[in-house]
Amino acid sequence: MSDFETIYGGCICGSIKYSINSKPLFTQVCHCLDCKKLTGSSYVMNTSIFDNSLEISGELLKAELTAGSGKKCTHYFCKKCGVYIYADYEFAIGRLTVRTKTLSNPELFPPQAHIFVKDKDPWINIDNKDICHNEMYDPKTAWPKESLDRYKKYLETN
Numbered sequence: 001m002s003d004f005e006t007i008y009g010g011c012i013c014g015s016i017k018y019s020i021n022s023k024p025l026f027t028q029v030c031h032c033l034d035c036k037k038l039t040g041s042s043y044v045m046n047t048s049i050f051d052n053s054l055e056i057s058g059e060l061l062k063a064e065l066t067a068g069s070g071k072k073c074t075h076y077f078c079k080k081c082g083v084y085i086y087a088d089y090e091f092a093i094g095r096l097t098v099r100t101k102t103l104s105n106p107e108l109f110p111p112q113a114h115i116f117v118k119d120k121d122p123w124i125n126i127d128n129k130d131i132c133h134n135e136m137y138d139p140k141t142a143w144p145k146e147s148l149d150r151y152k153k154y155l156e157t158n
Ligand SMILES: [Zn+2]
Pocket: 011, 012, 013, 014, 015, 016, 078, 079, 080, 081, 082, 083
C-alpha cells in the first residue's frame, strides 16, 4: 500500500517495541464490564490489525481468558512494566487487537465505533451517536467498505 507508513508503538518501560506494517482495519472503544475490569478503567480502545502485520520485540506475559462471546482470548502484556499491548481473540480470524493508546501516534486512529454502550459509565458523553452500538455491531454495516474489502481479500489469500 503506497499511502501507508509503518506504525510504531510500545510499552512504558521501553522493553516492548513493535511495528505494524500494513494499514489497520478498524478502531473501536469497548465499554463492556470485562474491559473495565481488564483495564481498571471505564473503557478500552482497540485497533484491529492483520495478524501478519505485527512485529514485536521484548518479553511478553501471556494471559488466557474467555471473552464475553464464550470464545478464548489471549492477552499480551509487557513482562516488566505490565502495560497491556495486544490481544488475540479466537473469533477474530486473521486479526489481532492492539491497544490503541500504546501506539506512538494514537491520534491517527480515533474511534470508529463504541460498543457495549449499554454498560457505559453515565458520566461519559459521546457526541457522535451514529457510531454507538448498544452491544456488538455487524462489521458489514459498521466497518468502512475499504476495510471490509481488504479483510475479505486477506482471508482469501492467507
Ligand atoms: Zn514495559
